[in-house]
Structures are given as C-alpha cells and as structure tokens.
Amino acid sequence: MHAIRIEEHGGPEVMRWTELPDPVPGPGEALVRLGAAGVNYLDVGARAQGTGGWAAPAVLGAEGMGHVTALGPGVHGLAVGDRVAWFYHPGSYAELLAVPADSLVKVPDGVPDELAGGVLMQGLTANHLGTETYPVGPGDTAVVHAAAGGVGLLLTQLVKARGGNVIGLVSRPEKTDAARAAGADHVLVHSGAGFEEAVRELTGGRGADVVYDGGGADTFTSSQLALRPHGVHAYYGPFMGVPTLRPTDLPNSILLTYPVVHHHVATREALVRRSGEVFDLLLDGRLTLRVTGRYRLAEAARAHADLESRRTTGKLMLLP
Structure with a gap:
C-alpha cells in the first residue's frame, strides 16, 4: 500500500x-x-x-x-x-x-463517504464548542472566527440550529458569501485585531456572549474586548500561535477556556453519542459540509x- x-x-x-x-x-x-x-x-x-x-x-x-x-x-x-x-x-x-x-x-446509511470522511474532526469540534464549552441558547450572540473555514462553517450552522445569532469574521471579502450561506447574521472582514468595536455596535454596546476564537495570537485581545461581562472566550487556535497572558489582563470578568475536542469524546460512549449527533444534523439538513x-x-x-x-x-x- x-x-x-x-x-x-x-x-x-x-x-x-x-x-x-x-x-x-x-x-x-x-x-x-x-x-x-x-x-x-x-x-x-x-x-x-x-x-x-x-x-x-x-x-x-x-x-x-x-x-x-x-x-x-x-x-x-x-x-x-x-x-x-x-x-x-x-x-x-x-x-x-x-x-x-x-x-x-x-x-449511517444516507451519509455519503466523502462527508463521513470529512465531518467528524471539525464537526465534533463545533459540537464541543457549541454545547459543552458554551451551550448556545436562543438569542445568544456568538462571534465565530474564520467563519468561512471548515470549523467556522459548521459552528455557524450549529449556533443557528440552537437559536443563536452569529457574527462571522472572515479574512477576505470573497469569503463573506460562504459565511452568509451558512447562516451568519453579520459578517465582518478582518484579518487580525480591531474588530471589537464593530461587534459592540452590532450588539447595542453589550458585547457578545461567546467568542469562538481559532484566529491565533493576533486576535486574542480583541476577542476578549468584544465580550460582554462574564462572557466566554473559547480559544482553540494553538496552531495559529499561543499568546502570553496574566490573569489580571482579562477584561469584564470574562471566562477564558481552551477547549480540547478529545475531552468532549473521552469515552467510547461519548464518541458514539456525539458522533451520532453530528450525523443526525447532517441527515436532517441542519448541517451541511x-x-x-x-x-x-x-x-x-x-x-x-x-x-x-x-x-x-x-x-x-x-x-x-
């Protein structure tokens, strides 16, 4: 072979x-x-x-x-x-x-080979972020980094399926259509820091409930400044750079977490159950890869x- x-x-x-x-x-x-x-x-x-x-x-x-x-x-x-x-x-x-x-x-029958081979890594990551890391509820506002990327497109759809609102961030103007097609309510074109004021404007000055940040070190501070008090910064972008931080740097009493998908499926039972949730979303059309x-x-x-x-x-x- x-x-x-x-x-x-x-x-x-x-x-x-x-x-x-x-x-x-x-x-x-x-x-x-x-x-x-x-x-x-x-x-x-x-x-x-x-x-x-x-x-x-x-x-x-x-x-x-x-x-x-x-x-x-x-x-x-x-x-x-x-x-x-x-x-x-x-x-x-x-x-x-x-x-x-x-x-x-x-x-499951009905899930084509190609989709089955490409949905679980990013689908389980999105499932982890939107359920256990910060359980999105109706009316919640989530900022999704790289909203036209693999995780971002699935996460946007999952947030919408749970009744939330999505502010998607994309690096290039030509990526906005993909983010909107996935259900993003607003799309901002930003390749680095400086988007927090736009997020606050879109949320009436309150800030987002959660920021799902796979953007790396360059976006780290702006993600935190875009949050409401006690909002959640879910940082899952270690492959894009790891920032340094002192606990006293955290604004607005926000909560910072580093979600690892392996913890979401730590047992055989959890892997089968969570994978089943992803496949079910594919089968009923609420999730598209x-x-x-x-x-x-x-x-x-x-x-x-x-x-x-x-x-x-x-x-x-x-x-x-």
Whole structure:
C-alpha cells in the first residue's frame, strides 16, 4: 500500500508518496481501506513542526472514513464490509490503516463517504464548542472566527440550529458569501485585531456572549474586548500561535477556556453519542459540509499548500 510520509518536518515539499508494507490488524484493531480523508490544520502543524507530538518520520493525517476489510482478535460490534469513520487516528493519509476498533464509529446509511470522511474532526469540534464549552441558547450572540473555514462553517450552522445569532469574521471579502450561506447574521472582514468595536455596535454596546476564537495570537485581545461581562472566550487556535497572558489582563470578568475536542469524546460512549449527533444534523439538513477541494491522496502536498494559502473556504478532502 501507499501513504503520505514525512522523513523530516518542513513545508509541503517534505511530503512523499511512499510504498509501505500492508498493515496487519492486531488485537482490538480493524483493518480499514481508506474511502476519504479530511485535511485539517492539525495536519499542517504536524508536518511543519511536529505539533501535537508528531515526531518524524511519520505518516500524516488524522481524520477519515473507509470500509472494514479484516478484524483483529477480540473485536466485537464490527463486521467486514462496514462503513466506518474516525475523527482522530494518526497516519490516516494511507490506503490501508489498522485502527483501534474503539476509535471507529459506524457511518449511517444516507451519509455519503466523502462527508463521513470529512465531518467528524471539525464537526465534533463545533459540537464541543457549541454545547459543552458554551451551550448556545436562543438569542445568544456568538462571534465565530474564520467563519468561512471548515470549523467556522459548521459552528455557524450549529449556533443557528440552537437559536443563536452569529457574527462571522472572515479574512477576505470573497469569503463573506460562504459565511452568509451558512447562516451568519453579520459578517465582518478582518484579518487580525480591531474588530471589537464593530461587534459592540452590532450588539447595542453589550458585547457578545461567546467568542469562538481559532484566529491565533493576533486576535486574542480583541476577542476578549468584544465580550460582554462574564462572557466566554473559547480559544482553540494553538496552531495559529499561543499568546502570553496574566490573569489580571482579562477584561469584564470574562471566562477564558481552551477547549480540547478529545475531552468532549473521552469515552467510547461519548464518541458514539456525539458522533451520532453530528450525523443526525447532517441527515436532517441542519448541517451541511461544504467540500471545496478534492485531491488524490498522492496529491496531499498540494492540498496542504492550498490550505496554508488562507485562500480556501470549506473542507478539503483527499480521495484514494
């Protein structure tokens, strides 16, 4: 089988289409033939500098779906031929993978392969942000950074499904249509700091209830200044830079949190339940995954270059 492997960290040019031995499923594992793999900023950080503990050499990729072709000893609840998806398994840019069965969820009928392979990483992140991190309720106002990006588009839809209002931030004017199509009530074009006054104007001077901030260090302070007293700053942008902070710098008694999606699905039961919520939203039309780039698995380096250009919107997918 072939996979996208790096021998050292660096730019997209370090990614190599490499022939490797076919994996053999061990105890508690399923052998899966890849159907589709999602491209995420997590993958870029892993490739560029080993962020998240990705030491080179390594096969890149974390998210995808496929078809079970064999089962290792002790696997129950799965069968050869099942369509399965996972939100995190290191080494997902590969034609064949041996995946722990507990990391796999069955894909419901009616969810196409491409959507199943690209929705869980960002869909579970959006689910975490909009339910446990700050449970959006009717009338709440949320500021969503990168509202035309993968997480931003799904999070905007989820906030709207829960009765909230969305002020979307996008980096370029050409991205406003995508954010509005996802349901954003207002869209501001800002590539860095300085948007807090516009947010306060749109909220009648009160400030937002929550800011979902994946924008990185440059937007950190403005996100906090855009909040109402006791509002929530959900910072999930470590791959874009990590700011320094003293607790006394926090304005308006705001609450600062660093949500990690693994804590949202820390058990098998939580993974199945939360994935089911994401799939249900897809099936009933309240959630749409906007796939804007499709690449052959062997062309993963081009997908990374396009993602890093900041000119893409929606989800990029790799197909074998």
